[in-house]
Amino acid sequence: MPFEEISHTADWSIRVWADDLRGLLAESAQGMWMLTGTEQAEGPRVSREISLEAYDAESLLVVFLEELLYLSEFEKIVFDGFSDLVIEGEKISGIMEGSALRSMEKEIKAVTFHNLAIHESERGLEVEIVFDV
């Protein structure tokens, strides 16, 4: 798992790393689903086209994760397949895949910008994300 939970007094925090920005967004999503205890139902996979634009790479990460949370809340679909997504500048677009939501143990109120800074490390790109719960 290219992510790990970091201790936080009241909220949730994870450290994520990946080779590139697309991978970082994808692994951040996996970390988020792990924290929320999300389970997918068995059944056919669902595809969805997305196109999101943000202010910079960090904002794009926040916008992307919030979109996934919104889709899980309203359409009851958990998206976890992002290999066809393309990032150009501060825009992410393409087709993502997911499955129906079976259950979610905990809810995330928001993906925060607290000390959010994507940086290069020996593991590629790395970021720490704090979720308000």
Added chain:
Amino acid sequence: MITLNDLTQISETEWEIPQSFRSDMRGPVRIFATRELLDHVLTDKSLEQAVNATTLPGLVGAVTVMPDMHQGYGFPIGGVAATEFPQGVISPGAIGYDINCGVRLLGSQIDFETAKPHLDILATRLNQYCPSGVGKDGMVKVSIPELDQVLRDGTKWALKNGYATKADLARTEEGGAFKGADPRKVSERAKKRGKSQIGSLGAGNHFVEVDLVQDVFDEEAASIMGLKKGHLAVQIHTGSRGLGHQVCTDYVREFQSAVRRYDIQLPDRELVCAPMDSPEGAAYLGAMRSAANFAFVNRQLLAHAARRAFEETFAGKTKNWHLHQVYDITHNMGKIEVHEIQGERIKVCVHRKGATRAFGPGAPGLPPEYQKIGQPVLVPGSMGTSSWVLVGTEDSMMRSFGSSCHGAGRMMSRSKAKKKFHGDMLRLELGDRGIHIRAGSMKGLAEEAPDAYKDVNAVVETVSQAGIARKVARLKPLAVIKG
């Protein structure tokens, strides 16, 4: 990390980080804590976050932190910061995602001995009528135009629709309706989330709790509030649900570019802000107040559901089963208030995040019966421990922008709590102590274990000793409903 050596001790319960600690500070940090509570604080990043909060443009006086403080995101939980109105900034992250998260206290004339045989069925009914848990819809269905009325009118909407009494509104902060709410500044996505969740508790640390008034420390104040030793009371702790979360999310995102437009330098992107007299700042004020009105209505609807549960449980078993409102307060909000700073009365926006307004006797906006005693301050404890009813003081007006603590304050991470405690065992232990638990998630229950929090009694003793609040009554939990 900030250490004890960086702090100046003012008194046994007050400490300061001087403005000279870091060059970008616009004021000092004032900490209300005993040495023992301070030791907890120094183990996380709450004081670093308080120092960061002093960089907000237009800051007036000190950033003040309460003894229940703990690390948050951007701004510490338990923090209070005032910025000059209107040229100073408003920072959504310094108010929090759960806009107008707050507490409502209802009192009763039902004595414990009468209630005791019926507490289990009462807990079941409360759990049935108060929707809670992840992804649960609210108890009423509203259209978007109706939701706009909720956002604009707050609990006046609830009164008009039979969910509230005039007495409820009179005993709610701001009468349950913030003026200046502008539903047009709330996004469609936020409204969509709010529409389905209005009248729901949510999850996490939110709860409905039946309590026993265990001790009374100020008979006069308790009597005015309608609280009597040995009688039941109900606390409701929740906020603006997904609507408020989305409002904050939308504006934190939008303000990422606003800070560049206004050339505002900040040490943490979660503190992004905009001048209140800018179009961006004005829009957030309108949206924040709308979300706050939603939260007032949310708690009102849950109070309505609690009254139904009480009526079905106690009608015919006792003469008066009614629940009267003691007060409803917000502990996550930005409010325009006038405060005296160095002898000068200044209009400011007081950001309170995990801090409660604690206005003293005679303060404007209090209902007539509370003018003499000061505003009720509601301090819920951790699950299974005491909660407190306090009142604000003249001192709080002078020393903490009329603010006090809001709870016990977390000290153990959720991941550690989940490893250390087991929800089912905890439920049994609390049951052995006569506390009826209804919880949607055992893991969620474990995260909220009492030992994951500071001692609420120590927190209350600190604000009491410091003089920024006065003790009125202590409540003991009898039944807890959690998502």
